Amino acid sequence: MRTGARFIAAFVLLSPLWALAGELTVLIDDGHGHRVADAVVTMRSSDPGRAIASHSAVSRTIDQRDLAFVPYIEVFQPGDAVVFRNSDRTRHHVYSFSPAKQFEFVLAPGESSKPQRLEKTGVVAVGCNIHDQMIAYLFVSDAPWVARSGRDGRVDFKGLPPGAYVVDVWQPRMRPGRSPKSLTAVVADAGSRTLAWSLSLSPPTDYDNSGY
Ligand SMILES: [Cu+2]
Secondary structure, eight states, X not given: OHHHHHHHHHHHHHHHHHHTXXXXXXXXXXXXXOBOSSOEEEEEESOTTSOOOOOOOOEXXXXXXXXXXXXXXXXXXXXXXXXXXXXXXXXEEEEEEETTEEEEEEXXXXXXXXXXXXXXXXXXXXXXXXXXXXXXXXXXXXXXXXXXXXXXXXXXXXEEOSEEEEEEEEXXXXXXXXXXXXXXXXXOTTOEEEEEEEOOBOOOXXXXXXXX
């Protein structure tokens, strides 16, 4: 009974804040009616004075299964860490030479790496020295909102303070200069907006395991 009353009190106190939050859905396609997976969408407020949500560092795992990194793309914020796990029955030799983060280690079957702290922003391309077809991208962004699309080509941002936002998108197969890189979206109080975005992509290679 007391818990219920407390819940109602919290609801009454919090609801005015909820009313001041908007939502934005970004739908990404390839310009030919196919939704695009593994597109990274970042959002920043257009108002430089607006407070930025604080971020608690997290650790995310990239698995290695059937000679592929899973997921193919993962998003991070500075201070987060990545752990690589080898779920295959063969060794992997994981490496990155990217300016944002370098590492190199061999993982035996069943082994996990030490957490690799990602401090710099940028795209970290990861490969395996033993299996050339293995590739993954770690997208490290200091944008307050960052997410990647699933197979439905969809990214949802909730709880957004009303205002104007600069929205950016990145996908490893994007053709440079052929799609808008940034769009502006205005999010209203308690409003829900959808932004449709068509990307010009180069054809997938045999190595592309996007969408898993
Ligand atoms: Cu490998």
